[in-house]
Amino acid sequence: MKKLLIVDDELGTRESLRMIFDREYDIITAATGEEALGIIEGLRPSLVLLDIIMPGMDGLAVLERINEIDKDIIVIMITATKTVKTAVHAMKLGAYDYITKPFDLDEIRLIIKKALSTQDLRNEVKILRAEIDKGYSFGNIVGNTGIMREIFDTIKQIADSKTTVLIEGESGTGKELVAKAIHFNSNRKGKPFIAINCAGIPESLIESELFGHEKGAFTNAYGRKLGRFEMADSGTLFLDEISELSLATQAKILRFLQERELVRVGGTETINVDVRLIAATNRNLEDSVTNGTFREDLYYRIKVVPIHLPPLRERKEDIPLLVNHFLSKIMKEKEAKAKSISSEALDLLIEYNWPGNIRELENIIARITLLSKNSRVFPEDLPSNIRGNAKLNLIKEAVLEGKLSFEKAEAEFERDIILNTLEKTNYVQSRAAELLGISRRILKYKMDKLGIEGTAG
Ligand SMILES: Nc1ncnc2c1ncn2[C@@H]1O[C@H](COP(=O)(O)OP(=O)(O)OP(=O)(O)O)[C@@H](O)[C@H]1O
Numbered sequence: 001m002k003k004l005l006i007v008d009d010e011l012g013t014r015e016s017l018r019m020i021f022d023r024e025y026d027i028i029t030a031a032t033g034e035e036a037l038g039i040i041e042g043l044r045p046s047l048v049l050l051d052i053i054m055p056g057m058d059g060l061a062v063l064e065r066i067n068e069i070d071k072d073i074i075v076i077m078i079t080a081t082k083t084v085k086t087a088v089h090a091m092k093l094g095a096y097d098y099i100t101k102p103f104d105l106d107e108i109r110l111i112i113k114k115a116l117s118t119q120d121l122r123n124e125v126k127i128l129r130a131e132i133d134k135g136y137s138f139g140n141i142v143g144n145t146g147i148m149r150e151i152f153d154t155i156k157q158i159a160d161s162k163t164t165v166l167i168e169g170e171s172g173t174g175k176e177l178v179a180k181a182i183h184f185n186s187n188r189k190g191k192p193f194i195a196i197n198c199a200g201i202p203e204s205l206i207e208s209e210l211f212g213h214e215k216g217a218f219t220n221a222y223g224r225k226l227g228r229f230e231m232a233d234s235g236t237l238f239l240d241e242i243s244e245l246s247l248a249t250q251a252k253i254l255r256f257l258q259e260r261e262l263v264r265v266g267g268t269e270t271i272n273v274d275v276r277l278i279a280a281t282n283r284n285l286e287d288s289v290t291n292g293t294f295r296e297d298l299y300y301r302i303k304v305v306p307i308h309l310p311p312l313r314e315r316k317e318d319i320p321l322l323v324n325h326f327l328s329k330i331m332k333e334k335e336a337k338a339k340s341i342s343s344e345a346l347d348l349l350i351e352y353n354w355p356g357n358i359r360e361l362e363n364i365i366a367r368i369t370l371l372s373k374n375s376r377v378f379p380e381d382l383p384s385n386i387r388g389n390a391k392l393n394l395i396k397e398a399v400l401e402g403k404l405s406f407e408k409a410e411a412e413f414e415r416d417i418i419l420n421t422l423e424k425t426n427y428v429q430s431r432a433a434e435l436l437g438i439s440r441r442i443l444k445y446k447m448d449k450l451g452i453e454g455t456a457g
Pocket residue numbers: 140141142143169170171172173174175176177178282322325358359362
């Protein structure tokens with residue numbers, strides 16, 4: 001449901017509007033302009049019904065602040081007939097429309113409906129514009145945030161050199177995609193791109209997988225076998241999850257990077273290979289060095305050019321682009337009719353914090369495009385963990401059915417709100433406390449009590 005904020009100093013007005021619209025919208029109310037602004041900063045309602053004459057900060061001043069906070073929020077002024085002139089002035093300042101007291105319910109309902117559909121249209125236009133904007137992709141990598149553009153630039157700059165690249169990022173952030181982009185934009189593109197997941201191969205086999213072996217090197221070594229390094233000769237070798245290699249294998253890779261030659265397991269001959277190495281990890285390699293599980297010298301060898309892929313929750317602006325990218329990709333693959341996403345559903349996707357990053361987003365879009373029958377994706381089509389509200393409803397039901405104590409439910413609610421606020425403020429606790437209107441000490445106390453970590457992840 002869209003969020004609708006009602007700002008009026010008269011309790012009667014607030015509550016009667018709430019009663020009227022309670023079923024259609026998520027209603028929030030504020031009695032003063034100051035209170036309203038606090039709510040708007042934190043909750044970003046879709047639409048604000050704003051009384052003009054209020055004690056303290058008046059409606060016009062609030063309107064100007066709302067414009068500064070977020071131009072997309074639609075503001076409809078509430079006015080007593082006497083102040084219609086001011087209402088017109090308000091429209092010049094950017095208010096969408098005004099309604100006069102006493103209210104004509106049908107009229108208000110219609111105005112709000114129209115306003116919100118205008119907003120949907122505007123959102124759609126925004127998505128289209130962003131897509132047209134050339135900067136938004138590099139090969140198959142979609143992204144238009146500053147940090148992604150920087151990564152595109154880095155890829156272009158280093159593609160042709162032979163320098164080793166270290167790609168760091170949480171699971172599903174696109175490490176393999178970036179490795180391929182480097183290869184396919186380099187002068188090695190006609191040559192092999194060989195990938196190996198170091199975590200997926202037993203320790204006893206990894207060395208021969210990487211460097212190959214001679215006939216009879218060990219039991220079952222019936223013939224000579226080429227390793228991945230040799231397969232990648234004159235091309236690129238992608239070592240995924242490099243942190244999982246044993247110290248012994250790390251030493252061999254270091255040697256390769258220094259000498260550019262290798263010896264097959266059980267062999268004596270040194271073989272020269274021309275390989276560009278790209279390594280990836282979803283751990284913090286520096287920590288692994290501190291822990292002694294990763295060689296410091298190898299670490300410095302491979303991190304000549306580090307590329308850090310941000311988690312999706314840190315570049316939510318890219319979500320609309322990615323959603324459209326996956327929608328059209330999946331529809332093309334399935335040769336199905338085009339689907340579009342409603343702005344309500346898109347809002348929910350933007351709010352969600354994506355622990356599985358882009359892979360999770362891609363999977364969800366694939367699932368909903370196949371399951372939902374409409375040509376448009378609505379919130380109901382989204383999985384419940386993304387609908388969020390659904391979670392709160394579940395908790396409520398559990399309490400009413402006697403399955404969950406009221407106290408536990410309260411803690412769940414608190415937890416949800418605090419986590420969301422922390423995410424919104426990038427875990428800057430002082431900002432989060434401010435948004436919540438509590439002191440930092442109390443926030444910290446609640447976090448400890450609820451077992452909420454002080455950092456993301
Ligand atoms: N920026 C992006 N634009 C479009 N698709 C992306 C982007 N980033 C990732 N993807 C897609 O998301 C999926 C996961 O990406 P990828 O396999 O490269 O992630 P990863 O970081 O290697 O994950 P893991 O650590 O789990 O191996 C792939 O299907 C990939 O095509």
